[in-house]
Amino acid sequence: MTRVSAIAQVEPLTTARALRGPFDYARPHGVDVGSVLVVPFGRRDVVGVVTGLADASRHDVVAPRDVLEARLPPALVELALWMARDLCSTPARALALLLPPRGARTKTALWAAAARAPERDERLTPRQRALLGTLPRAAGADLAALRRLEARGLVRLGPRPVRRAPAQVAVGARRASPALTSDQEAALAAIRAAPPGGPGLLLHGVTGSGKTEVYLRAAAETLAAGRGVVVLVPEIALTPQIVSRFAQRFGDTVAVLHSGLSAGERHDEWMRLRRGEARVCVGPRSAVFAPLADLGLVVVDEEHDPSYKHEGDPRYDARRVAARRAATERAVLVAGSATPRPESFHALRRLRLPARVDGRRLPPVEVVDMREARRAVHPRTHEALVDARKAIVLLNRRGWSNFLSCRSCGQVWECPSCDVTLVLHRADGRLACHHCGHRERVPARCCACGSISIARHGTGTQRLEHELAGPVFRLDADVGDPARVLAAFEAADRGVLVGTQMVAKGHDFPDVELGVVLDADATLRFPDFRAEERTFALVTQLAGRAGRGPRGGRVLVQTITPEAESIRLAAAHDADAFLAAELERRALLRYPPFSTLVRVVCSSPRPAAAQAAARDVHARLAAAGLAPLGPAPLFRLRGRERSQVVVKAAERAPAVAAIGAAVDATAAAREHRAAAFSVEVDA
Ligand code: ADP
Ligand code: ZN
Ligand code: ZN
Numbered sequence: 001m002t003r004v005s006a007i008a009q010v011e012p013l014t015t016a017r018a019l020r021g022p023f024d025y026a027r028p029h030g031v032d033v034g035s036v037l038v039v040p041f042g043r044r045d046v047v048g049v050v051t052g053l054a055d056a057s058r059h060d061v062v063a064p065r066d067v068l069e070a071r072l073p074p075a076l077v078e079l080a081l082w083m084a085r086d087l088c089s090t091p092a093r094a095l096a097l098l099l100p101p102r103g104a105r106t107k108t109a110l111w112a113a114a115a116r117a118p119e120r121d122e123r124l125t126p127r128q129r130a131l132l133g134t135l136p137r138a139a140g141a142d143l144a145a146l147r148r149l150e151a152r153g154l155v156r157l158g159p160r161p162v163r164r165a166p167a168q169v170a171v172g173a174r175r176a177s178p179a180l181t182s183d184q185e186a187a188l189a190a191i192r193a194a195p196p197g198g199p200g201l202l203l204h205g206v207t208g209s210g211k212t213e214v215y216l217r218a219a220a221e222t223l224a225a226g227r228g229v230v231v232l233v234p235e236i237a238l239t240p241q242i243v244s245r246f247a248q249r250f251g252d253t254v255a256v257l258h259s260g261l262s263a264g265e266r267h268d269e270w271m272r273l274r275r276g277e278a279r280v281c282v283g284p285r286s287a288v289f290a291p292l293a294d295l296g297l298v299v300v301d302e303e304h305d306p307s308y309k310h311e312g313d314p315r316y317d318a319r320r321v322a323a324r325r326a327a328t329e330r331a332v333l334v335a336g337s338a339t340p341r342p343e344s345f346h347a348l349r350r351l352r353l354p355a356r357v358d359g360r361r362l363p364p365v366e367v368v369d370m371r372e373a374r375r376a377v378h379p380r381t382h383e384a385l386v387d388a389r390k391a392i393v394l395l396n397r398r399g400w401s402n403f404l405s406c407r408s409c410g411q412v413w414e415c416p417s418c419d420v421t422l423v424l425h426r427a428d429g430r431l432a433c434h435h436c437g438h439r440e441r442v443p444a445r446c447c448a449c450g451s452i453s454i455a456r457h458g459t460g461t462q463r464l465e466h467e468l469a470g471p472v473f474r475l476d477a478d479v480g481d482p483a484r485v486l487a488a489f490e491a492a493d494r495g496v497l498v499g500t501q502m503v504a505k506g507h508d509f510p511d512v513e514l515g516v517v518l519d520a521d522a523t524l525r526f527p528d529f530r531a532e533e534r535t536f537a538l539v540t541q542l543a544g545r546a547g548r549g550p551r552g553g554r555v556l557v558q559t560i561t562p563e564a565e566s567i568r569l570a571a572a573h574d575a576d577a578f579l580a581a582e583l584e585r586r587a588l589l590r591y592p593p594f595s596t597l598v599r600v601v602c603s604s605p606r607p608a609a610a611q612a613a614a615r616d617v618h619a620r621l622a623a624a625g626l627a628p629l630g631p632a633p634l635f636r637l638r639g640r641e642r643s644q645v646v647v648k649a650a651e652r653a654p655a656v657a658a659i660g661a662a663v664d665a666t667a668a669a670r671e672h673r674a675a676a677f678s679v680e681v682d683a
Contacts, residue, residue, distance in 0.1 A: 089314035200333030205353025207544030227296025285318035363547035475499030
C-alpha cells in the first residue's frame with residue numbers, strides 16, 4: 001500500500017506581495033492538488049488553493065476549516081504558478097484569476113422520481129395516479145401530495161442541481177455545416193495534421209473568408225476524438241455572432257464564461273466544464289482558464305485584438321497563456337485574424353484563406369489628405385456619407401471635444417489628479433478625465449480671468465453624432481448596451497454607425513456601403529512601438545466591415561500623414577508587405593518578437609520619490625547587466641507622479657527573475673517607503 005500524504009501545501013489567496021506560501025495544513029480526506037480550502041491564516045480565515053502534497057511538515061499543522069465545492073484541475077494549478085513566475089507576480093494573485101466566483105454554490109431544487117411501481121390492487125386516488133404519471137419532475141406545488149406518496153414508498157424525493165443557463169447559449173435548432181471550400185479544406189487538413197503541443201497555426205484570412213467555419217469543423221473533430229475545446233473571442237458584447245454559431249453547432253456541449261454572467265451562471269458553467277458535461281468553452285480572455293480536463297484545441301479568434309491583455313496583476317496576455325496551455329496540455333493552437341500580429345506571423349505556421357467565401361472583392365480604400373482641411377469631416381467624405389445608405393464611421397475619441405481653453409487668457413482645463421486635459425461630455429454637462437474618471441461641471445466662465453469666452457477644441461464621437469445627418473447610432477464606452485446599438489443599426493434600413501474602435505470589431509452587416517476612418521493618425525501618434533500595427537489593423541478591420549452586400553462598397557481614410565506605411569499598405573490591402581516591413585523594423589530596433597519588453601513603473605504621491613525610486617531600480621538593473629533604458633517621467637496619474645525604466649531582454653526568464661529581485665530590493669529600502677512599484681512584462 002502506498003502511503004497517503006498527510007500534508008496539504010496551501011497558497012493562501014492574499015494580495016500582499018511579501019507573503020509567499022505555500023503553508024502546510026493537515027490534509028483532510030479527499031483533498032488533492034487543486035482543492036480550494038478555507039484555512040485559518042494569522043487571525044483570519046482565508047481561501048487558499050492546494051498546490052502540493054507532502055508526507056510530513058516541519059511545523060505543527062492545523063486542519064482547514066472547510067473544503068469548497070470547486071476544485072481546479074492540477075494542470076491549471078501548474079499554469080497559475082508558471083504565470084506568477086513568467087509575469088513577475090505572486091502565486092496567490094495568479095491562482096485567484098482561475099477560481100470560479102466566490103460565494104456561489106450549486107443551486108438545487110427538490111425533485112420527485114418513481115421509487116417503485118404501484119401494485120395492481122394498491123389503493124390510489126385518481127389524482128395520485130395522475131401525479132405518478134408525471135414523474136420524474138420538480139416537486140413544486142404538489143410537494144404535500146408527493147410527500148404522502150413518498151411515505152408509502154412509491155416516490156423518492158431528493159435535491160437535484162438546477163442549471164442557471166446564460167442567455168447566449170439558449171438557442172434553437174442546430175445548424176448543419178456547409179461543404180468547405182478548397183482553401184478551408186487545406187486549412188482544416190493542416191490543423192488535423194498539426195502536432196499536439198506544437199507551436200500552433202495562424203489562420204490568416206480577411207473578414208468573411210470562412211475562418212469561423214474552419215474553427216467549427218476543427219472543434220467538431222476534436223470533440224469526436226473525446227477532447228475539449230477553448231475558443232477565445234475579443235468581447236462577447238461585440239461578437240455575439242460567434243457564440244451563437246458555436247451554440248447552434250454543438251448545443252449544450254457549449255459553455256460560455258464572461259463577466260456579464262451572474263455569479264450563479266458563471267459558477268454553473270464552470271462546474272459543467274469541470275465535470276465534463278460541457279466540453280467547448282467560448283469566452284473572452286479569462287475563458288483561457290476554462291477548467292477543461294482534456295484540452296485538444298485552443299482557438300484565438302481576432303488574435304490581433306488588444307483586449308486579450310489583462311490590465312491587472314498579473315498582467316497576463318491570454319494569447320501567451322493559450323500557447324502555454326496548448327504546449328503543456330498537448331493541444332493544438334489556432335490563432336485567426338485578418339490582421340495577424342507580427343509576433344504570430346513570426347512564430348506560427350501560416351494558413352491562408354485568401355478570398356471571401358461569397359467571392360466579393362475587398363472594397364477600394366481611398367486615402368484622404370487632411371493637411372489642408374479645415375473641418376473634421378472632409379468635403380469628399382461628407383459627400384460619400386450623403387450618398388451611402390448605410391455607413392460606419394470610426395473616430396477613436398470619446399466625448400464631445402478633447403479640451404477647453406479660455407480665449408482671453410489661454411487657461412486650459414486639466415484633471416486635478418492627472419496631467420491630461422479634461423474632455424467635454426456635453427450630454428451630461430460635465431468635463432471628464434478619461435484616465436481616472438474625475439468629473440466636474442462644465443465651467444460657465446474662466447476660473448483664472450472670469451472671461452465667458454471659452455473655446456472647444458477637437459471633435460469626439462458625441463459631437464460627430466450631433467453633426468452628421470441622421471439617423472446616427474453611436475457606439476463607444478459611454479453607451480450602456482453595445483449589443484442594443486448594434487442591433488438597432490442592423491435593423492435600420494439606412495443610417496450611420498459612429499464610434500470608437502468598437503465599430504471595427506467582428507460585426508457582420510451585409511449592407512454597409514461605406515467605411516470611414518476619421519483622424520487615422522490618432523492611433524499612429526500613440527507613443528508605442530505597436531502604433532503602426534494598431535493603425536494597420538484598424539483601417540483593415542474597418543475595410544472588412546464594408547462592401548459585403550450586393551451594392552459593394554468603398555472606404556475613406558482621413559489622415560495628415562498619407563505617406564505613412566501602415567496607412568498606405570492598409571489601403572492597398574497588402575498585409576504581407578506590412579508584416580514584412582514591420583518585422584524588419586522590429587528586428588532593427590530589437591522590439592518583440594526579437595526581445596521581451598519589461599517596464600517597471602515607480603509611482604508616488606510625493607514629487608521626487610518616484611524619480612528617486614526609478615533611479616535606484618535603474619542602477620540595480622544596470623549592475624545586473626540588463627542595459628535598462630530611462631528613467632523616463634510619465635504623466636501624473638490619479639495624483640501620483642510616475643517614472644519608468646524599460647528593459648529589452650534577449651532572454652525572458654532570467655531577465656524577469658533579475659528584474660523581480662531588483663524591484664523587491666528597491667521596495668524594501670527605507671528611503672523608498674513612499675513609492676509603489678509595478679512590473680509589466682510584455683508591456
Ligand atoms: P470569417 O470568420 O473569416 O469572417 P465565416 O466563417 O464567418 O468567415 O464565413 C463568412 C460567411 O460565409 C458566413 O456566413 C458563413 O456561414 C459562410 N460560409 C463559410 N464557409 C462557407 C462554405 N464553405 N460554404 C458556404 N458558406 C460558407
Ligand atoms: Zn481666462
Ligand atoms: Zn484624472
